[in-house]
Amino acid sequence: MKNKLLSRLFYTAFNLVGVRAKIMGIAVMLVLLLGTLQIWQVETSFTRILRQELTKQGVSLGRYLAARSENLLLTNNIYGLYELVRDTMDNNPEVKYILLIDSEGQLVINSFGKGIPRGLLNFNKVGEGQEYSRRIFSTGEELVQDVAIPIANGKLGQVRLGLSEIGIVTAVERMQSQLWLSTLVISLLGVGVAYLLSALINRPLRELVTATKNIGEGKLSYRVPLDWIKDELGQLARAFNEMADKLQEAEKEQARLWQEVLRKERMRRYLLSKIISAQEEERLRISRELHDETGQALSSVNLALASLDGVQDPQEFRRRVKLMQETVTKALEDIHLLCRQLRPSxxxxxxxxxxxxxxxxxxxxxxxxxxxxxxxxxxxxxxxxxxxxxxxxxxxxxxxxxxxxxxxxxxxxxxxxxxxxxxxxxxxxxxxxxxxxxxxxxxxxxxxxxxxxxxxxxxxxxxxxxxxxxxxxxxxxxxxxxxxxxxxxxxxxxxxxxx
Ligand SMILES: Nc1ncnc2c1ncn2[C@@H]1O[C@H](COP(=O)(O)OP(=O)(O)OP(=O)(O)O)[C@@H](O)[C@H]1O
Ligand SMILES: [Mg+2]
Incomplete structure (x- = not known):
């Protein structure tokens, strides 16, 4: 439940920031994470190696002391032993103390002077057959390695050396601060590179957003000026421009069709008015035709028929009938023509x-x-x-x-x-x-x-x-x-x- 809430919170926060902030954030976090991990790893192995080196140094110094003290112990030359301890202390600053213990476990000589810290005498002891024994303790201020080396295989006792680890701590700290410094430099470089990278990605994205807005506002001639880029963003830009081309073509086609519709509509209205007036003209023409031609012909035939009554001369009668026939034939032809013109039967x-x-x-x-x-x-x-x-x-x-x-x-x-x-x-x-x-x-x-x-x-x-x-x-x-x-x-x- 808590995890879900956390992941949702992270997701929301992640999506609230821009692409540039995301890339830079991820880069910085990665560098810091890797840096810390590396510093921790180096610190651990570095400390281990230094500690081993210090032990080796202590062992060889202890062996030298054991070899040198053999005769001195056999001859009970306390002064010689004291000289040996003092010289060794003077020449090896990392040595905190030296104890020479006889085979009975009695302290023969020590570098402290009068008394030695409590519990130190029995803190470490090399066992039989062992080359050396090492134990580490803290003084409260530093860590000390106590190395015990047998003298004459333990027959004459053992040498105990206290070696300060302060040198190791200083070396590790110095190395750590150097590593932190380089991590910081790498982080800054990472931020710079991430900034450049995000600028490279962000610019085309911003261009695409602007283009989308423009197209949305109806500016269909707007194009993304990035179609020469070969990567996926370039492909996106090209696809976008193709889409805009098609939209523009569709709009042009629509405008053309609209003009066509308007033109046709105007023509139809004009045609309709023409048809109506043509119909009237046609009626007028037919009525004139019937009145002036057919009507006239029929009235003249009518008159001619009426005047036939008084005609006695058969030759004149036939001539008049023939004239009437011609007039009627002409009228019939006119009517046929009129009918054909009106509709071809x-x-x-x-x-x-x-x-x-x-x-x-x-x-x-x-x-x-x-x-x-x-x-x-x-x-x-x-x-x-x-x-x-x-x-x-x-x-x-x-x-x-x-x-x-x-x-x-x-x-x-x-x-x-x-x-x-x-x-x-x-x-x-x-x-x-x-x-x-x-x-x-x-x-x-x-x-x-x-x-x-x-x-x-x-x-x-x-x-x-x-x-x-x-x-x-x-x-x-x-x-x-x-x-x-x-x-x-x-x-x-x-x-x-x-x-
Ligand atoms: N076969 C053709 N050869 C050459 N020109 C033509 C031909 N057909 C049409 N045109 C041209 O197109 C014009 C428009 O023709 P349209 O038939 O619309 O009108 P019109 O014949 O002039 O008049 P009307 O309305 O009486 O038909 C004509 O005036 C003529 O200039
Ligand atoms: Mg015509």
């Missing part, structure tokens, strides 16, 4: 293929130009009315344009029906035109033929493609689906025959 009676054939033939005659026509796939013709009329009107408009604007040598029409669609192509090798320029024209200057064709095709779920370039002729492709509409038409047929 052949479309309903004989179908799309024949209607287009007649349209091409009429145009060819009127403009005195050969127009190529290829019709395929119309063996059975169940085509929805709206598709029929749309294809007919589109071909009519495209053919009209080719004849009026293209100055082409050759014009051709292809009409093809497949199982699920109708394809029409009207092609000329004339002057062509700039499609973009035409589309960017103001609505008021625009002619509605091309736009009307496109609208008709789109309304029926089809597509219309215009290919044109100045001097390279024009091709209009239109494709209208029969699917769905065919079934609609089939339903109509079925219901008509009671199926």
């Amino acid at each position: 052949v479309l309903d009676k004989l179908g799309l293929a024949v209607a287009v054939q007649r349209l091409v033939r009429d145009c060819s005659m009127r403009w005195g130009k050969d127009i190529g026509l290829t019709v395929t796939g119309f063996d059975t013709e169940i085509i929805p009315d709206e598709v029929k009329i749309a294809v007919y009107r589109i071909v009519q408009e495209a053919l009209g344009n080719a004849l009026r604007h293209s100055q082409a040598e050759n014009i051709s029409v292809v009409l093809q029906k497949t199982e699920n669609k109708i394809l029409a192509i009207v092609e000329d090798d004339g002057v062509g035109f700039d499609i973009n320029e035409m589309q960017n024209k103001d609505i008021e200057e625009k002619h509605l033929g091309l736009f009307g064709m496109q609208e008709r095709a789109e309304l029926l779920g089809g597509k219309l493609n215009i290919e044109s370039a100045l001097g390279k002729g024009t091709t209009i492709y239109v494709e209208l689906p029969l699917e769905g509409r065919v079934s609609h038409a089939t339903e109509k047929v079925k219901s008509a025959v009671g199926g």
Whole structure:
């Protein structure tokens, strides 16, 4: 529970600081940890080695004393022994005391002068067969190694030497402070290196954060200027820039589509107003036609009929009847023409293929130009009315344009029906035109033929493609689906025959 709390606290604190602080903190902690561990290790082994060295020194000094004191003990030369002890003490500052003990365990001579500290005499003793014996004790101020060496294999007693460890402590302390100093220097170097490293990592990260903010604020042209870096951060920068490219492209596409929608909307409204006024104009034209032409013809026939009563001369009678016949024939022709213009009845009676054939033939005659026509796939013709009329009107408009604007040598029409669609192509090798320029024209200057064709095709779920370039002729492709509409038409047929 406590551990969990601690780890959560550490995790929170770790995540509260920036990347740079994290890297530097980790570097300093590592250096300090390694430094302390190393100092502790070196201190332990260094102390052990120095202590062994001191013992070795004590043993060889003790052996020397034992060898020298052998004869002196045998001859009971106390003064010689005293001289030996004093010389040794003078020449070896690390020796704290020397005791010479006889085989009975009696103190023969010591370096203290009068009395020796209590308990020291029996503190250490070399056993039989032992080369030496070492024990360590503390005086309260320092540690002392007590080394006991036998004289003449213990037969004459033993030499005891007290060796101060103060030298070891000083050497270890000096070494420790040097190690701490170098650890400090390494720590500072580590901090410096960590600072540089974190700056190297932090800069790209900050750049990425700035870039993300900019993109978030809609500045889609902002790019991370680090895509030349080869490492993972460089990869991240490149991926980021690619994402920004795609976003920018998507935004451009969206703006383009939006403009397209607005343009179409404006055109539709304009087209609608034109259709309404065209409808009125058409009604006016029909009413004028009926009134001025057909009405006039019928009234003149009426008058002529009334005046027939008084005509006695059979020759004159026949002449007048013939005149009336001519007037009625002319009126009938006018009415037929009017009806054809309103809606080509052949479309309903004989179908799309024949209607287009007649349209091409009429145009060819009127403009005195050969127009190529290829019709395929119309063996059975169940085509929805709206598709029929749309294809007919589109071909009519495209053919009209080719004849009026293209100055082409050759014009051709292809009409093809497949199982699920109708394809029409009207092609000329004339002057062509700039499609973009035409589309960017103001609505008021625009002619509605091309736009009307496109609208008709789109309304029926089809597509219309215009290919044109100045001097390279024009091709209009239109494709209208029969699917769905065919079934609609089939339903109509079925219901008509009671199926
Ligand atoms: N086949 C073609 N060859 C050369 N130019 C063409 C062709 N078709 C169209 N154009 C050019 O494109 C323009 C626009 O054609 P569009 O059919 O929209 O209008 P229009 O034929 O001039 O008038 P209307 O509204 O009566 O159809 C034409 O004025 C003409 O300059
Ligand atoms: Mg036109």
